[in-house]
Amino acid sequence: MSTCSSCNIERSAEPDYSPIQAITGQPFGWYSGDDGEMCPACFTDIFDLANRTRQNTEGARHEHS
Numbered sequence: 001m002s003t004c005s006s007c008n009i010e011r012s013a014e015p016d017y018s019p020i021q022a023i024t025g026q027p028f029g030w031y032s033g034d035d036g037e038m039c040p041a042c043f044t045d046i047f048d049l050a051n052r053t054r055q056n057t058e059g060a061r062h063e064h065s
Contacts, residue, residue: 002032004039006042007039017040027044028043028044
């Protein structure tokens with residue numbers, strides 16, 4: 001059985017992640033890649049963190065312009 005590389009939970013029945021989920025705001029499925037697997041909860045957390053980091057970086061750039 002596959003496990004999440006972040007929290008080690010065993011893979012559940014949720015479907016695989018599809019980029020359309022991010023575009024439409026749907027809940028994420030399991031991420032599966034050459035670098036491992038990530039459960040929907042951990043994948044959502046990392047996706048949100050990346051968006052917050054990007055927003056903070058863009059805000060800092062605009063302040064220094």
